[in-house]
Amino acid sequence: MKELAEQALDVATGLGASYCDVRIIDSEAQFIETKNLRVSAVNFGSSLGAGIRVLYNGGWGFASTQDLTRQGIEQAVKRAVAVAKASSLVMEKQIVLAPEPVHVDSWSSPCKQDPFTISLEQKLAVLLDAAKIITAVKGVTLATGSMAFIKDKKFFASTEGSRIEQNFIRSSCGVVANATDDHDRQRRSYPSSFGGQWELAGWEMVGKWDLPGHAQQTAEEAVALLTAPVCPQGTKDLILGSSQLALQIHESTGHPTELDRALGQEINYAGASFLTPDKLGKLKYGSPMVNLVADATTKGSLGSFGYDDEGVQAQCVDLVKDGIFTGYLSSRDTAELIGLKRSGGCMRSESWNRTPIIRMTTISLLPGDSGELDNIISDTKDGIYMETNKSWSIDQLRYNFQFSTEIGWEIKDGKRGRMFKNPSYGGITPEFWNSCDAIAGESEFITWGVPNCGKGQPSQTMWTGHGAAPARFRNVKVGIATKV
Amino acid sequence: MLTEQQLKTLIDTALDHARGKTDGTEVHVFSSDYATSRFANNSMTQNQAPMHTSVSVRVLVDGKQARLTTDKLDPDNIRNVVDKAIVVAKLLEKDPKLLPVLSPSGLPPIKPVDRYDEKTGKLSPEDRAKAVTSIISVGKPKTLKAAGTYSSGVHLQAMGNSAGLYRYHQETGAGCSLTMCASDSTGWAKQEQPHVTALHQVDMAQSAASKAVGSANPQEIDPGHYTVILEPSAVLDMLGMLWHDFTGTSYTDKLSCFLDKLNTKVFGENITIHDDVYHPLQAGAPFDGEGVPRKKVTLVEKGVVKNLVHGRRSAKEFGVEPTGHGLMEPTSQGEYPVNIVVEGGDTSLEEMIRTTDRGILLTRVWYVREVDPTTKIVTGMTRDGTFLVENGQVKHGVKNLRFNESIIEMLNRVIALGPSVRIAGEESFPAVVPPMKVAYFNFESTTKF
Numbered sequence: 043m044k045e046l047a048e049q050a051l052d053v054a055t056g057l058g059a060s061y062c063d064v065r066i067i068d069s070e071a072q073f074i075e076t077k078n079l080r081v082s083a084v085n086f087g088s089s090l091g092a093g094i095r096v097l098y099n100g101g102w103g104f105a106s107t108q109d110l111t112r113q114g115i116e117q118a119v120k121r122a123v124a125v126a127k128a129s130s131l132v133m134e135k136q137i138v139l140a141p142e143p144v145h146v147d148s149w150s151s152p153c154k155q156d157p158f159t160i161s162l163e164q165k166l167a168v169l170l171d172a173a174k175i176i177t178a179v180k181g182v183t184l185a186t187g188s189m190a191f192i193k194d195k196k197f198f199a200s201t202e203g204s205r206i207e208q209n210f211i212r213s214s215c216g217v218v219a220n221a222t223d224d225h226d227r228q229r230r231s232y233p234s235s236f237g238g239q240w241e242l243a244g245w246e247m248v249g250k251w252d253l254p255g256h257a258q259q260t261a262e263e264a265v266a267l268l269t270a271p272v273c274p275q276g277t278k279d280l281i282l283g284s285s286q287l288a289l290q291i292h293e294s295t296g297h298p299t300e301l302d303r304a305l306g307q308e309i310n311y312a313g314a315s316f317l318t319p320d321k322l323g324k325l326k327y328g329s330p331m332v333n334l335v336a337d338a339t340t341k342g343s344l345g346s347f348g349y350d351d352e353g354v355q356a357q358c359v360d361l362v363k364d365g366i367f368t369g370y371l372s373s374r375d376t377a378e379l380i381g382l383k384r385s386g387g388c389m390r391s392e393s394w395n396r397t398p399i400i401r402m403t404t405i406s407l408l409p410g411d412s413g414e415l416d417n418i419i420s421d422t423k424d425g426i427y428m429e430t431n432k433s434w435s436i437d438q439l440r441y442n443f444q445f446s447t448e449i450g451w452e453i454k455d456g457k458r459g460r461m462f463k464n465p466s467y468g469g470i471t472p473e474f475w476n477s478c479d480a481i482a483g484e485s486e487f488i489t490w491g492v493p494n495c496g497k498g499q500p501s502q503t504m505w506t507g508h509g510a511a512p513a514r515f516r517n518v519k520v521g522i523a524t525k526v
Numbered sequence: 527m528l529t530e531q532q533l534k535t536l537i538d539t540a541l542d543h544a545r546g547k548t549d550g551t552e553v554h555v556f557s558s559d560y561a562t563s564r565f566a567n568n569s570m571t572q573n574q575a576p577m578h579t580s581v582s583v584r585v586l587v588d589g590k591q592a593r594l595t596t597d598k599l600d601p602d603n604i605r606n607v608v609d610k611a612i613v614v615a616k617l618l619e620k621d622p623k624l625l626p627v628l629s630p631s632g633l634p635p636i637k638p639v640d641r642y643d644e645k646t647g648k649l650s651p652e653d654r655a656k657a658v659t660s661i662i663s664v665g666k667p668k669t670l671k672a673a674g675t676y677s678s679g680v681h682l683q684a685m686g687n688s689a690g691l692y693r694y695h696q697e698t699g700a701g702c703s704l705t706m707c708a709s710d711s712t713g714w715a716k717q718e719q720p721h722v723t724a725l726h727q728v729d730m731a732q733s734a735a736s737k738a739v740g741s742a743n744p745q746e747i748d749p750g751h752y753t754v755i756l757e758p759s760a761v762l763d764m765l766g767m768l769w770h771d772f773t774g775t776s777y778t779d780k781l782s783c784f785l786d787k788l789n790t791k792v793f794g795e796n797i798t799i800h801d802d803v804y805h806p807l808q809a810g811a812p813f814d815g816e817g818v819p820r821k822k823v824t825l826v827e828k829g830v831v832k833n834l835v836h837g838r839r840s841a842k843e844f845g846v847e848p849t850g851h852g853l854m855e856p857t858s859q860g861e862y863p864v865n866i867v868v869e870g871g872d873t874s875l876e877e878m879i880r881t882t883d884r885g886i887l888l889t890r891v892w893y894v895r896e897v898d899p900t901t902k903i904v905t906g907m908t909r910d911g912t913f914l915v916e917n918g919q920v921k922h923g924v925k926n927l928r929f930n931e932s933i934i935e936m937l938n939r940v941i942a943l944g945p946s947v948r949i950a951g952e953e954s955f956p957a958v959v960p961p962m963k964v965a966y967f968n969f970e971s972t973t974k975f
Contacts, residue, residue, distance in 0.1 A: 075858045077779075081618050083856040086610070087595040091578075103651075104574035108597050121575050125561070128651030129570040132658050162617040183780045186858065222780035227899045307566040309712070310673040310705040311952065313892075316974070395576040433895040435928075437907040442928055442973035444905050446897045466897065468928070468971065499564055499675045499703065522970055523897040523905060523930055 043068075046092065046115050047199040053119040054096050055201060059126065061097040061139065062119075063200040065351060066090075066110070067394040069193065070158065076169045076187040078177055084162070091394040094122045095352075100136020101129030106395035140377035140385050142354050144203040149348025152341055153211040153244035157191040160245045165189055168215070168253055175257035176219045181265035184220040188237055189213075189248065204353040212344060212505065214240040214493065215248045217257060219264040228267035228463060230448055232260040234285040235431050240344045240491025240505070263449060266461060273450055273465040275521035279425035280467055281418055281514045286447050287407065288490040288508035289431045294471040295334050296402040296506065298440035299361045300388075300497075301370040303400075305379060312497045313438025316471070317367055319380050327367040328475030331410055334362040336371055338387060338403035343507030344491030345405070347390075351398035354387035361405065365476070373400050392502040399498045404489065406509030410481025415512045418480045425453040426520055428465045433523075436471075444468035446523045466523030474515060482511035527559045528579055530694055533684040536599060540583050541688055543605040547612055550586035550627035552687040552816070554854065555579065559647075560679030560699065563654040567671050568662045573651065584855060585611040586627065589620040591856055625838050627687040628817045636693070636812050636819050637804055641720040642680075646698035649678040649722065657702070657727050664731035665706050670738055672731065674704030678722060685817055695811035701950070702727045705910060706738040710975065711923055713737025714890055714910035716759065718950040720809050737889055737911035741923025746972055747914060749927060753885035753941075754967040755878045755915065758949040758959050760888040765868065766954025767896050767904050768933050772801075772825050772833075773851070774840030775860025783902050783934065784831050791829045793937040796871065799826040801835060801851065801863035807948035807958045808865045813850060815857075820850035825863065829938075837861035870960030871943030878942050878963040880918045886927075886967075887913040887920060894953050902933040907973065927969040939965045 047064040054062035068090045075083040091108040092115065103126025107118035130136075157165075169187035176185035194210040216238015220229045233239040233251050241247045282290060298315040302308050305319075317325070328334075338356035340346050349355055352374055359369045370380075371388040389398040412418050419427065428447040436443040450465030451458045489509040496503055537553040544551035561575040581604055582595040592615035594607045657676045665672045678700045686692045700722035706713045713734035719725045756764070768783075776782040784792065802822040803812050812820050816838055824832050836844060837852020840860050851861040879887065889911030897903050908926045915921065942963035950956040 077858055080621060081856075082858040084592045084614060084618065085595065085856070086592070086614060088607075089580075089597045091597065093576075101570055102573055104572070104576070106574075106576040106578070108578065108599065125573045125575050125651045128563070128655040129573040131652070131655045132565060132570040132662070134567070134569045162614060166618075220779075220781065222785070224786075225900070227781065302571075305567070306671070306673065306707065307571050309566060309707060310675065310703055310714070395578050397572050397574045399572070433897050433905070435893040435895045435905045435907065437926060437928070437973045437975075438892055438909055439973070439975055441975070442907065442926075442971060444897075444928060444930075444970075464898065470974065500560075500562055500677075523903065 043197060046110055047197060049112060050094055050115050050119050051199060051201050053116050054123060057123045059096040059098050059123055061201055063095050063198065063352060064092055065394055066092045066197045068195045071192045072190065074165055074189045076173055078185050079170060079173055081166060089393065092118065093391065093394040094118050095397060096122045096126050097137055098123055098126035099130035101126050101133050102137060103129055104397040137375050138378045139374040140382060142374060142385060145349060145353060145355060146205045148207040150209040151211055151242045155245040156211065157213050157245040158193060168248060172217045172253040172257040175254060176217065176261040179261035179265060181221050182219050182261050183222045185217065187217045189215045198349065198353050200353050206349045206353055208348050210242065211244050212240060213243055213245065213247050214238055215251055215253055217253050217260060219261040221264040221268050223268050226268050228264055230260045230264040231430055232256045234490060235448065237493060240493045241342050242344055242346055243342050267449060267463045270461040270463040273426065273462040273521045277517050278520045279422050279514060279516050280518040280520060281422060281425055281427040281453065281512060283429035283512055284486065284488045284510045285490050286428055286431050287510040287513055288492065289434055290445065291334065291405055291407055291508045291510060292402065292492055292506065293434055293436045294440055294443055295361060296405040299371050300400045301372040301376040304370065305376060311499050316439045316441055321367055323366065323368060325367040326365055326476065327362045327472055328365045329478045330365045331481055332362055332365050332475050332478050333408040334405065335359065335408065336361055336386065336403050336405050340404040340489060340507060340509065343404040343489045344493060344505040345403045345507030350387045350389045351391050352389045354385045357387045359386045371400055371402060376400065390504060392504055396502050399502065401497065401504045402495060402506040404507035404509065407481065407513065409484045409487045409511045411483060412480040413483050415482050415486055418482060418512060418514050419453055419458055420456040422453045422514065423455055426462065426465060427451045427453055427458060428467065441470050443471065444523060464523065467518050467520045468522045469518055477516045477518065478513055479516055480514040482513065486511035527680055528557045530684065533557060533682060536581050536604065537684060537686040539601050539604045540581065540608050541686060544585060544608045544688065548585045548587050550688050552584040552627050552685065554582040554685045555683065557682040558679065560677065560681065561654065562675050562677040563658055564675045565658050566673035570658065583607050583611050585615050586624065587612055587615040589624055590615045590618040591621065591624055592618065593856060623839060627689050628691050629689040630691040634819055639804065639812050641697040641809055643698045643721040646678055646700050646722040647680040654678060660728050661704055661731040664728060665735050668735055668739060670706045670708055670735055672704060672706055674702065676727065677701045683811060691817045693813045693817050697809065700725045702730060704731055704734055706731065706734040708738045708742050711738050711741040711744060712910045716950045718956045741911055741913060744923035744925045746925045749969040749971050751966045751968055753882055754964050755882065755885060755887045756962045756964065757889050758947055758961050759890045759951045761959045761962050762949055762957055763891045763894050763951035763953040764904065764933060766951065767894060768902060769863050769866060772835055772863050773861045774834045774836040774844055777834055778840065778843055783900055787831050790831060792831050792934060793826060793829040794940050795829050796940055796943060797826055797829050797937050798869040800824050800867045801865050802867045803865040805867050805958055809956065810865055814852040815854035816852050818848045818850040818852060823849050835861050835863045864955060866957035868946060868959040870946035873942040873944050875944055875961050879915055879920060882915045882918060885915045886924065887915050890951065903930055904933060905930050925975060926973050928971045929968060930970045931968050936964055941965050
């Protein structure tokens with residue numbers, strides 16, 4: 043395979059490309075789903091191919107092939123160059139890449155137990171054990187479970203001399219309890235919603251999250267929600283659990299700090315950003331205790347790696363420091379456009395047959411000094427605690443957001459009280475983050491995997507990670523997701 | 527790009543190898559050569575021409591099934607995939623509701639659809655670059671910056687099974703999505719067509735440019751209830767949140783919002799919705815994931831929920847014939863209506879505006895998400911051309927608004943429908959839908975632009 047990559051670089055150079063990089067990716071995947079006490083889907087897959095990106099006369103071109111022969115590679119390179127030539131006809135300014143050192147290296151994600159060595163029976167036993175517990179709870183109408191395991195071997199080579207091998211293993215597990223009666227439908231998910239928890243880890247993560255051990259509570263809460271009062275409308279102090287805060291970070295910090303958005307390059311689909319370059323280093327994005335980083339080196343996070351898909355080494359970039367907007371998620375070509383010395387290393391593609399684009403890495407809110415969640419609750423007079431995302435929506439500049447969660451609890455005089463169903467809240471991004479006045483400490487910090495981030499045209503799905511400990515936000519509009 | 531014969535050879539390789547080893551085998555091959563030229567700030571930002579072919583094998587063994595998919599196309603690997611699928615299937619518990627692979631005997635013939643255009647399939651990178659240049663040229667004199675995509679290519683799919691069923695579908699596609707950007711306003715348009723001759727990117731650019739210029743200096747208005755005029759893209763991306771509720775499996779799983787509402791009037795009298803792959807403005811293959819011919823299904827007739835769509839498994843559960851909407855087994859979702867046609871009316875968009883005392887005209891909606899599955903309340907934002915209408919005229923652009931609206935209630939407050947057109951959005955697949963005028967639409971808040 044490495045010889046084919048070298049051939050691709052030689053052919054591209056021979057055809058006049060000023061730059062070329064090649065990614066050859068060999069993937070294997072297992073997707074398992076259960077519905078009540080039966081296996082509803084077992085889908086396994088494998089994929090192997092090469093993606094070739096070239097610069098010709100200042101324009102980008104990309105082509106891919108699964109024909110990994112000398113002839114197949116040559117044809118793909120020719121196609122990429124032809125596409126780049128066409129691009130060069132429609133350029134106001136030529137693409138220039140910010141410098142990056144040459145890397146010759148190999149990297150592997152942490153994995154204690156390769157999930158591909160675990161039998162299917164063992165995997166199903168975990169899901170079906172949890173399903174038995176969930177379906178035994180009176181009032182549950184549907185129990186679903188899922189696991190996924192994905193292995194990627196990736197080789198990157200560029201005309202600048204980088205040669206990088208990377209090995210990734212990603213694992214996920216989760217269960218959902220649904221309860222439907224004549225008037226309502228509620229659900230609870232564990233460990234998180236929309237596919238459970240995802241990590242850059244092996245089979246050990248399935249044991250860590252212990253689905254059967256949490257199945258009873260998950261099911262009981264789903265049923266209890268049917269008769270719980272609806273989240274009240276008004277302005278309250280809001281405490282967010284860490285998985286909901288992870289999605290808040292994703293939508294209101296991760297996306298607006300993508301430099302391609304800030305430069306208008308994504309405006310037709312994903313949108314632009316209110317965090318334009320003139321605000322860099324100036325805008326008071328959050329309260330002084332808000333520190334947000336893009337850390338692609340976070341161990342075990344779904345958004346982490348050794349090198350991005352244009353060969354830039356993983357880094358930790360300050361996005362918001364002491365409340366001030368200080369950094370972007372960037373690529374080599376966008377970094378150059380705003381005068382950064384180096385790309386932040388955020389270019390990734392969902393597979394070998396898509397061109398890399400700027401994606402979130404591991405975007406995290408650093409822990410605060412408020413200790414445990416209980417400390418924040420005991421310090422709150424009139425508020426709501428919300429947990430586990432149910433729906434999310436935000437405008438294309440990332441100001442106005444609205445989230446719903448699966449469950450909430452009333453906080454009165456420092457104590458957790460009644461359960462609420464259909465909790466929701468909304469606001470304007472900088473106002474919201476400036477209202478943050480308590481962040482729990484390291485002991486409550488969890489790095490959540492968000493595997494379904496959509497961006498790009500054609501749309502690509504990407505692995506991202508978000509670390510957060512529960513945090514409190516003052517005077518937030520709650521109970522807004524209703525029709526009045 | 528592979529030929530049909532090459533696709534068939536891949537299928538036969540798998541079926542031949544599986545013969546005698548399984549109780550049934552089904553093979554799908556998908557092949558695409560679809561390129562996308564992407565631009566922003568009047569320049570090409572990405573330009574990609576990926577090609578991909580995959581083979582997906584489902585085996586049935588002792589009342590169990592498993593699927594393996596690969597894009598490693600050499601015959602040895604495909605035979606290896608068959609063997610692995612058999613090993614995986616044998617590890618599972620029996621599925622008492624598993625059906626044998628579909629037999630071709632007794633099936634109605636597939637009605638042919640013409641969705642392949644040689645010219646569309648052969649568009650070159652230079653052709654796409656010229657189309658992009660023509661879009662940029664519309665905005666430049668108005669100092670607008672253009673962003674978007676222009677794409678074209680070919681999709682092929684074939685399937686065969688051990689019962690002798692064989693299906694093949696070829697389709698071309700051309701798409702254009704564009705945004706014209708002024709300093710504080712934008713305008714948008716999008717189309718996806720099987721034939722490039724139906725794609726008029728310059729007209730789209732002019733429409734988007736007009737919206738960008740017309741919505742400049744947007745004014746903030748109070749949220750609340752307004753009469754809204756939704757252009758077809760806005761209608762599509764709202765109603766797209768409803769399609770899943772029309773599946774038999776979502777009904778069985780008690781996830782559909784239509785539980786106990788079949789043959790009940792749920793929407794207004796003026797709402798009729800079909801799923802119809804044969805509609806002249808539709809696209810896609812006329813068979814489903816198991817090879818069942820797609821039928822035209824009336825989902826809603828004059829406001830009454832009439833039918834659900836069914837794959838074979840769901841149809842058996844309901845004691846009805848499958849409608850040809852099954853997804854590839856094994857699947858937790860079951861089936862999906864993918865060829866939606868919402869019947870329109872005869873009120874033009876201009877007439878809707880002319881008869882509105884005070885209301886809001888929406889070009890498109892964005893980030894629409896369900897917040898209540900039973901009442902189908904969804905939230906989302908307006909985007910790329912939101913206008914105040916007063917005294918029968920478009921007055922000026924307004925800052926974008928967030929809505930929280932029940933789709934079920936909204937479809938009881940439709941006061942005018944325009945002619946249905948083929949339209950594309952971002953939250954749902956393209957469909958044939960009309961513009962709508964809706965009373966008492968609920969906006970919850972505004973944003974900063």
